[in-house]
Amino acid sequence: MATMTLDKKLAILSDAAKYDASCASSGGQKRDSRDGKGIGSVTGSGICHAYAPDGRCISLLKILMTNFCIYDCAYCVNRVSSNVQRARFTPEEVIHLTLEFYRRNYIEGLFLSSGIIRSPDDTMADMVRIAKSLRQEHRFRGYIHLKTIPDADPKLIEEAGLFADRLSINVELPTDRAVKDYAPEKSPDQIRRAMADVRLLKEARQDKSFTGKRPAKFAPAGQSTQMIVGADGATDTTILQSSSRLYSSYKLRRVYYSAFSPIPDASAVLPLIQPPLVREHRLYQADWLLRFYGFDVDEIASATSDGNLDLAVDPKLAWALANRHLFPIDVNRADRELLLRVPGFGTKTVDRVLKTRRHRTLRYDDLRRMGANLRSAKPFMHALDWTPRGLTDTADLRARFAPPPEQLSLF
Amino acid sequence: MYSIHLPEIGTFDAWRDKARALLAAAVAPEDVLWTCGRDSPDLFQAAGPLPQGDRTATASKAFISMANLAIWHRDPERFSRLYALLFALQSDQRLMSDKADPRVAKLTAMSKEVSRDKHKMTAFLRFREVGDRNAPRRSFAAWFEPTHLICEPIAPFFAKRFGDMDWKIFTPDLSIHFNGNISFAPGQPKPPIADDATEELWRTYYRSIFNPARVKTRAMQSEMPKKYWKNLPEAQLIPEMLAEAQARAQSMADAAPTLAPARAARVSERLRAQQAQHSENADQFTTSIQGCRRCSLWKNATQAVVGTGPLDAEIMIVGEQPGDHEDLAGQPFVGPAGQLLDQGLAGAGIDRSRVYVTNAVKHFKFRANGRQRIHQSPNRTEIENCKWWLDLEIERVAPKLLVALGATALESLTGTRHDLLNCRGSLERTPDGRPVFVTVHPSYILRLPNSERAAALSNFTDDLHKVAALLQPDSPLAAKPGIA
DSSP states (O other): OTTOOHHHHHHHHHHTTTTOOOOOOOSOOOBOOTTSSSBOOBOSSOOOOEEOTTSOEEOEEEEESBOOOSOOOTTOTTOTTOOOOOOBOOHHHHHHHHHHHHHTTSOSEEEEEOOOOSOHHHHHHHHHHHHHHHHHTSOBOSEEEEEOOTTSOHHHHHHHHHHOSEEEOOOBSSSHHHHHHHOTTOOHHHHHHHHHHHHHHHHHTTSOOTTSOOOOOSOTTOEEEEEEESSSOOOHHHHHHHHHHHHHHHOOSEEEEEEOOOOTTOOTTSOOOOOOHHHHHHHHHHHHHHHHSOOOHHHHHHTOSSSSOOSSSOHHHHHHHHTGGGOOEETTTOOHHHHTTSTTOOHHHHHHHHHHTTTSOOOHHHHHHTTOOHHHHGGGEEBTTBOOGGGGGOTTHHHHHSOOOOOOOOO | OEEEEEOSSSHHHHHHHHHHHHHHTTOOGGGEEEEETTSOOOTTOOOOOOOOOOOOOOOOHHHHHHHHHHTTSSOTTHHHHHHHHHHHHHHOGGGGGOTTSHHHHHHHHHHHHHHHHHHHHHHHOOOEEOSOTTSSSOEEEEEOOOSSSOHHHHHHHHHHHSTTSEEEEEOSSEEEEESSSEEEEEOOSOOOOOOOTHHHHHHHHHHHHOOTTOOOHHHHHHHSOGGGGGGOTTGGGHHHHHHHHHHHHHHHHHSOOOOOOHHHHHHHHHHHHHHHHHHHHSOHHHHHHHTOOSSSGGGTSSOOOOOBSOTTOSEEEEESOOOHHHHHHTSSSOSHHHHHHHHHHHHTTOOGGGEEEEESSOSOOEEEETTEEEEOOOOHHHHHHHHHHHHHHHHHHOOSEEEEEHHHHHHHHHSSOOOHHHHTTSEEEOTTOOEEEEEOOHHHHHHSOHHHHHHHHHHHHHHHHHHHHHTSTTSHHHHSOSOO
């Protein structure tokens, strides 16, 4: 143990951290080090410094403090019953790596998570100590994301929020039943209460005091969570209901969906059946519809056949195909809510349409210049020089968008 | 025809000054030739003096911020395009918001390309340490090849980020030097920068953070195009990582489950003992209500909210159900309605800490609407299901007087639906004969228009005065306390 090099530890502890999908560095409190007395800046919008061949961005140094863990969660590579190699960073090593990587412009900051050692309180206290030292001793002004442990003392979570830009607590699986089955030591109730605490702490610090002074910001980039998709039998509708509840109840910035992925030394309880990666992608699309397009879960669910999203076409197109009686929509007259329902129109395109309509009656080419995806949009809208005629109601409309059927291999 | 040559540094300010002068004299866009930096000025056109004029030029904020990006584009036509649009804007300022106009669309696209290039430079530039590690200000250097001429506008970003170190960024167009202050030097070919040992650690990190079970090279390349790879220390690993990925994923899937290490059973047992100990210490009533599955309201709520207050309280106040705030905090009446209740109680001289406060329904019923939770009234079945818990609380506290706030509480306590306003201020009875004083729910006051609120609050306080009076030794209730 004592002879393990820093390189070896980094290999083990970043390998163990990669199953957390989040790597966002956006939304932090704006600050910089132009005064020359510290290092780092947060601009508000995140930067992805590299992309791994799995298509995920690398924005933060995402590591575990240790991958020793006393919990036995079936889906997790670090569970106590797994035979993976274990390692543990000293706080100085985490700080050293963060600062040296940061100075070379490899990262935006640190995303620190940990297996649970000794007790949730001890582990959380160690993580808070690292964040505090980075901020106070090393005057680090970059981004810090701390994974909080739901069972830890609320006082520690409060302290964590003062040093970190973002806090997150993973709900792990979409239903309480699944959490009980696959993560027997975790309590879904406790996870919910911890998220509630974070929201209350954040809101309590938004009010000015009697003297008009603002208290120090608590987790300015808010909180997020992650759900593993495809490990249990939950349908996409169940997953989206669960996220919609999380967004409304705890004001989460993001819910991340992570397609269940094969892990080294998998548990016998949970067979390694990998859901298609496109399912994860469709869930994110549906999530966007919920948050930015005014859809609600029941509408998205109504366009699915068995509660699962159509993998061949995106959820907005699937909804439009199932609700053709509402189309085509006149881009020169329709209001914002309706324009947002047109497949191929994003929020920015809709804003541009609304602005430009004041100047002119829109034509097909105008829409192209404004960034609309007309391949998807044209059956569902009409403009000055474009009408879809019978296209909206053709029987094979879905086939125009879905990937062509493939012949099965004979061998 | 006028020929204008702009400097390589300070291009934007110089362009703006010239454009202002040209507009003052109303020079048409087709009469101006623009050149910049190392481009040679037009051979056949001597740089004559600019004409004088006294028209004032105006430009909107939207134009300036777009111009301040598009001007760094490598396209030599950028200056004339910008001037042409600015010229057109003088007669129609609203043109900027016409996103379908070809001139606006083209310049918007150019400014987007520049801002993407700027963003990619902040992302993919890699410093190497070139000086003494222990110097008071450490020294770093980097080589980068931006697509557009963005060194000048990007320099402040790096100065803000790496304020406590000296650094140099070399590019073919321009070099940036920082030692507390930014300065620029001419561009140069790639200089030799010595290896940095930390790059090896970074490569280890890049290799380990990759999940071989999910290969999505297109997603990677659309965000990190190959043109940047040659200057990225980690990118040379990509071919090898991709080659091994499938075999690594397959071997994980094929591996047979292993036996848990010997310490696992020990650790798990100790943890379970601790958790059992913890739940034994908890209050039995609270633990069992948290596990309540009598109806489906628990699914969306954070937690069941039980009553608070002394178990020997004389008054028990029953509300409808926890709200948004109560659901998060796990305490009844702590949100806006709770504050009104506190005001009312204080006005009536009742000490809240001597009152047991609870709700007819223990879980928050709501409809998720984006990032808001919209309160929904519980239905009859839900009220009946939760009555079981309310009865337990009444039994535990055995109050002299129950106070029903609103119709739901009244229905739960008396078992029948009453017209609330008809029986407000009166004394009803529970089926087993306990007295129930009836008043409105404080959230009813919150829903009233501002003008009616003060009166409603004073009526509510009056009702609570009656509650206080009912518990005086000379009241009829005191004569036959508890069950009548």
